[in-house]
Amino acid sequence: MSQVTVDISDLRVTGNPDDLLITYALGSCIAVIVHDPKKKVGGMIHYMLPLSEIAPEKARERPAMFADTGIPELFRTMYGMGCDKKDLVVKVAGGGALYDDKGLFSIGKRNYTILRKMFWKAGVIIAAEDVGGAKSRTARLWVGDGRCTIASQGAEVDL
Amino acid sequence: MTSIAEILAQVDRLPAFPASAARLSGLLRDERAGAPEVEQVVRPDPSLTASLLRIANSPYFSPRSRPDTVRQAVALLGMKRTFEVAVSAAMAGMVPARLPGYDLDAKSFWLHCVAVAVLSERLARETGASSPDLLFTAGLLHDIGKLAIATFVERASASILVRTRAGMDFVAAEREVLGVDHTEVGARVAERWKLPAPVAWAARWHHHPTEAPPNVDRPLVDLVHAADSLAISLGLGCDAGEMARTVDPGVWRRLGLQVRRMEKVAGESLDAVRGLAATLDAGRENQG
Numbered sequence: 001m002s003q004v005t006v007d008i009s010d011l012r013v014t015g016n017p018d019d020l021l022i023t024y025a026l027g028s029c030i031a032v033i034v035h036d037p038k039k040k041v042g043g044m045i046h047y048m049l050p051l052s053e054i055a056p057e058k059a060r061e062r063p064a065m066f067a068d069t070g071i072p073e074l075f076r077t078m079y080g081m082g083c084d085k086k087d088l089v090v091k092v093a094g095g096g097a098l099y100d101d102k103g104l105f106s107i108g109k110r111n112y113t114i115l116r117k118m119f120w121k122a123g124v125i126i127a128a129e130d131v132g133g134a135k136s137r138t139a140r141l142w143v144g145d146g147r148c149t150i151a152s153q154g155a156e157v158d159l
Numbered sequence: 160m161t162s163i164a165e166i167l168a169q170v171d172r173l174p175a176f177p178a179s180a181a182r183l184s185g186l187l188r189d190e191r192a193g194a195p196e197v198e199q200v201v202r203p204d205p206s207l208t209a210s211l212l213r214i215a216n217s218p219y220f221s222p223r224s225r226p227d228t229v230r231q232a233v234a235l236l237g238m239k240r241t242f243e244v245a246v247s248a249a250m251a252g253m254v255p256a257r258l259p260g261y262d263l264d265a266k267s268f269w270l271h272c273v274a275v276a277v278l279s280e281r282l283a284r285e286t287g288a289s290s291p292d293l294l295f296t297a298g299l300l301h302d303i304g305k306l307a308i309a310t311f312v313e314r315a316s317a318s319i320l321v322r323t324r325a326g327m328d329f330v331a332a333e334r335e336v337l338g339v340d341h342t343e344v345g346a347r348v349a350e351r352w353k354l355p356a357p358v359a360w361a362a363r364w365h366h367h368p369t370e371a372p373p374n375v376d377r378p379l380v381d382l383v384h385a386a387d388s389l390a391i392s393l394g395l396g397c398d399a400g401e402m403a404r405t406v407d408p409g410v411w412r413r414l415g416l417q418v419r420r421m422e423k424v425a426g427e428s429l430d431a432v433r434g435l436a437a438t439l440d441a442g443r444e445n446q447g
Contacts, residue, residue, distance in 0.1 A: 008394060009429060025394030027402055048393055048429070054419065055426040065426060098388055099328060100406040106418055107392055107425075134326075136394065136401040153324055153401065 006031070009065035011045035013077045017144035026094035026137040028108030030115060032071055033091040033139055033159075035146040036083040042143035045074045046094075049107065050114040067114045075122075090119075091159050092129040093139045093150050108132065128159045161311050163338040167347060169307045176352035179204040180249035183242050184355055194233035197241060201229050210248030211241070217438040219277070219431055220244055243295045246354075247276075250299060251439045258305055260312030262399040266440065271396020272299050273436040274428075278386035281424045281431075283378075286414050291379035297361035298383050300354065304345025304362055311337055320399065329400030330366045342366055369409035381410045385421070393425055395432060 006012045006023040014021065023031050023046040034043040045064050052059030052066040063069035078088065095112040098105055112131055119126065130137065130150045138151040139159075148159045182200045186192040201208050208229060215232040216225055220240065226232040233241045250272075254265045261268075279298035283290040291297075305312075312319060315336045322332035333340040345362030357376060361383040364371040368380035388406055391397055411417075 025397045027394040027397060028392040029394055049422045049426055051422075054423040058426050065429070096392075096402045098392060098402050098404050098406050102406075102408045102411075104408060104411040104418065105388060105392065105406045105421070107422060110418065110422075134323075134402040134404075136397045154320070 006044045006046045008046055009048050009062050009070075011043065011047075011064040011070055011074050011077070013041065013043035013074070013081060014143055015039065015041045015081050019143045021141040021143065022138065024138050026139060027096050028094070028111060030067070030092060030094040030108075030111045030131070031137075031139045032074060032115070033093065033141050033148055034074065034078055035089045035091075035141060035143070035148070036078065036087050037089065037146050038087050039081065039083050040143060041078060041081050041083050042141050042146070043074050043078050044139070044141055045070050047071070047111070050110045067111060067118065071115065071118055085124075088124075089127045089146060090124055091148050092126055092131060093137050093159065095131040096133055096135045096137070099134060130159055161314065161337060166308055166311050166337060166339055166344065169310070170344060170347045170351055173307055173348065173351070174253060176354070177204065177207060177249045177252070179207050180245050181353050183245050184353060187238060187242055187355065192238065194230040197233050197238070198229045201245065206252070207245065207248055210251065211245050213441070214244045214248055214438060215241070217435060219435045219438075239293065243293065243299075246296050247299060247439055253306075255306065258309045258398075260309045260314075260316055260399065261305055263396070267396045267398075268302070268305075269396075269440060270432070270436050271390055271398075272302060273439060274390040274393075274395035274432045275299065275301055275383060275386045277428055277432045277435060278389050278424065279382045281428045282385050282389075282414070282416065282421075283382050285420055285424050286382075286416060288378065291357065291376050291382065293355055293357040294379055294382060296355075297357040297379055298386055300345075300349070300358050301361045301365045301383050301387060302341065302345065303348045303352075303358075304341035304343070307348055308333070308337070308339070308341045308344045312341075316399070323400060323403040327403065328405045329403045331405075332403075340366075366404065367407060369407050377413065381414055384410050385414060385416065389421055389425060393429075 017040040021044045047070045052069045059069045063073045095108040097108045135152045140149045276295045276298035318336045319332045346359045349359035360375045364380040365383045368384045
């Protein structure tokens with residue numbers, strides 16, 4: 001089994017059933033984890049910010065930094081590998097927050113809100129999610145069988 | 160049971176800060192000091208000289224020029240900036256392989272330090288106000304208290320984590336369990352290493368800048384707090400405390416930074432953080 005690490009502001013798609021996709025330290029960032037059980041293809045993005053309008057040049061160079069440019073890129077790459085939208089199992093993790101009573105620092109919430117809007121428009125259903133809270137998460141996806149886990153606060157659970 | 164005195168005594172057992180870097184700190188206070196004096200201090204220390212020049216040549220510090228000698232570096236960067244480069248070089252050699260208790264390896268700890276230094280400066284630029292003195296260094300060294308307190312945090316880890324997982328802020332949990340936290344210890348470390356006041360201020364007040372006394376450079380501690388919050392949020396060197404830390408609402412009122420502007424700074428800074436961390440990491444690995 002080989003491990004494929006997805007860095008911050010990066011996305012990876014693989015059709016190798018022996019691969020394990022992994023991303024670390026999801027704070028307010030969000031991972032969208034997509035699996036096609038028929039084609040045995042897995043994809044993961046670790047995006048950092050909601051909207052590319054704040055830095056359009058950066059978005060061209062690194063689309064996976066933003067939800068609005070990165071998520072479509074993830075799905076396009078999956079389709080490019082022969083995946084069918086109706087077969088895809090989509091999971092979401094991250095979007096955490098610091099203790100912030102006044103909501104001054106709501107990057108995690110904004111990251112999640114834009115994702116929900118995009119999925120609603122595109123008719124994508126979220127099969128499972130683990131979002132919010134003062135947590136940092138590590139997400140794993142085993143491409144062969146689609147098992148997905150989230151590790152946080154010293155425990156790892158299936159998602 | 161660990162006593163506060165035992166933890167504070169650990170500060171004295173930390174390795175000494177490189178003498179040449181500490182002497183540079185003295186030169187900063189001397190208005191007549193210039194390139195020849197800096198060269199005199201740095202030259203006997205070949206490893207510091209090499210690291211200083213390597214870092215001074217990084218795109219972050221010298222986007223347009225390429226200084227070949229210490230004298231050129233001082234001429235191009237100025238005294239204060241050269242000092243900041245020298246401290247980065249010195250500190251890179253002092254990061255321990257592991258920070259027990261915080262669940263951090265050297266690479267993650269250092270990435271966080273560099274991220275806070277860079278983000279502090281970029282946030283300052285975004286506010287449009289002039290950048291506080293030694294902001295980069297203050298950001299880079301804001302967590303030096305962790306170097307001394309880490310082994311005690313590890314011993315008390317279960318008691319601390321039970322509190323953070325029940326919703327308590329990590330620094331508050333440190334203080335409740337150990338009687339002292341890494342910010343108070345950090346100020347002692349800055350004092351012991353004879354680092355300039357802004358470093359001690361950031362180490363002491365980066366979690367609660369609103370509580371800082373009036374003699375402290377408030378914009379400096381505000382910016383380091385905002386940068387630290389942003390770095391943790393983005394997962395740049397996240398530790399055992401995860402996201403259990405409190406945002407000081409006074410900071411945003413004083414700096415006038417809304418979340419969208421924070422996001423802009425984050426997007427524009429990621430490559431700079433990674434690039435500079437890689438440059439500094441090279442020095443850390445060579446010396447370590």
